[in-house]
Amino acid sequence: MQLFDLVFYVFAFITIVSGFIVVFSKNIIYSAFSLLFTFFGVAGLYVLLQADFLAVTQILIYVGGILVLLLFGLMLTNNVINVEIKTGTIQTVPALILVAIVAGTLAGLFYSTWRSAGSAMINLPPTTQTLGEMLMTSYLLPFEIASVVLLVSLIGAAMTARRNRRVAS
Amino acid sequence: MSSLPVFWNEFTAWLPHVQLAHFLIVSAVLFALGLYGIVTRKNAILVLMGIELVLNAANINLIAFSRYSTLRLDGQVAAIFVIILAACEAAIALAIVLNIYHRFHTVNVDEVSNLKE
Numbered sequence: 001m002q003l004f005d006l007v008f009y010v011f012a013f014i015t016i017v018s019g020f021i022v023v024f025s026k027n028i029i030y031s032a033f034s035l036l037f038t039f040f041g042v043a044g045l046y047v048l049l050q051a052d053f054l055a056v057t058q059i060l061i062y063v064g065g066i067l068v069l070l071l072f073g074l075m076l077t078n079n080v081i082n083v084e085i086k087t088g089t090i091q092t093v094p095a096l097i098l099v100a101i102v103a104g105t106l107a108g109l110f111y112s113t114w115r116s117a118g119s120a121m122i123n124l125p126p127t128t129q130t131l132g133e134m135l136m137t138s139y140l141l142p143f144e145i146a147s148v149v150l151l152v153s154l155i156g157a158a159m160t161a162r163r164n165r166r167v168a169s
Numbered sequence: 170m171s172s173l174p175v176f177w178n179e180f181t182a183w184l185p186h187v188q189l190a191h192f193l194i195v196s197a198v199l200f201a202l203g204l205y206g207i208v209t210r211k212n213a214i215l216v217l218m219g220i221e222l223v224l225n226a227a228n229i230n231l232i233a234f235s236r237y238s239t240l241r242l243d244g245q246v247a248a249i250f251v252i253i254l255a256a257c258e259a260a261i262a263l264a265i266v267l268n269i270y271h272r273f274h275t276v277n278v279d280e281v282s283n284l285k286e
Contacts, residue, residue, distance in 0.1 A: 005187045012195045019199050022218055035218055038199075042225050045192065049236045051245050054228075055253075061252055066221060066259045071276050073214045073263045076246045077270040092277050095208035106197040110190065119256040130242055130251070139246050153257035160264035 008048055026079065033072055039063050053128045109129030192233035200226035213266045213276045217259065226256045 018037035025031045038063045046055035138149045199222055206219030228248045235244025266276055273281050 005185050008187045008191060012191070015195060016198050016202075019202045019222060023202045023209075028212060028215065038182065038222065038225070042199075042229060043205060045173070045195065045229055046213040046232055049232045051232045051235070051248075054232060054245055054248055055170065057229075057249065057252060062221070062225075063254055065256055069259050069263055070214055070221075073217075073266055076267060077276045090211055092209055095205050098208060099205045102204060102264060103197070103201045106201075110194065110197075113190075122256065124236065124242070127242060128247060134242060134246055135249075141255060142250060146250055149257055150253065153261050157260040157264040160261070161267050166271060 004048065008045070011041045011044035011048065013041075014038075015045065028074055032067070032074055035070070036067055037062060039067065050124045051127060055133055181255055189237040192229060196226040196229035196233070199223075199229070212278060213269070213275045213278050214263075217262050217266075217276060220258070221255065224251055241274060 015038055018034040018041065020029045021034035022038060025034065039058060043055045043058040046052075046058060203219045203222030205225060207216055210216050210219060221285060226250050232246040232247045234240060235242060235248075265280070269281055270276050275281065
């Protein structure tokens, strides 16, 4: 077992255990903060896969943006004065059946293919320059569409979250 | 039943050598967890957290395949677009949840069930 494998198991453990806490914790705040560790674990897996730019992007956008947004939502929609913010679960049995079907399918696929899954590992050069060139050449149209989607969602979120809406007449 | 010990020996020999399948297993577990969270959670924001878990699982798959196959960086570009759309989705969904809270004074998805005022 080399260092690569050891680091992989550390990050996989962090990711999956904190993912369990996100899904199964009764306390909303615990869920939100263990989502932080899930994102960090996934970023570590990205570093192991030599996706350096994406690892930094993951930390910047998920931890710095999306998680803070979710925490804002939690604080605004719950009684924060009440220390113990609990939440219940619904539909546990259908969810278990659904997850069992999905996990069984994935396990079956894994059982039938894992012996042949020894594809060669490619050593990638630092990815940032190549990614930028690809975004500006072969992925130019999706890049522009993504910028328009960002603008539309910005305006839409601001319009939707505004409290007093006056009808222009 | 002599195939089970053989399988177990092969499996324990396979386990310490991290390959593509290890990353795919982590992503599959994360996907199943996110799916369970989406279906069972009452609070709308925790449903959003489940969606983020599912998107992260998909991203791990994309990046693992871009390292372990001849696709090179195309998978990573797809992962960038997934992150962009996740940010958009979180912003819009949070705005909708805030509106629901102002109207119904709750964010539990099983209590928000009527369309009329």
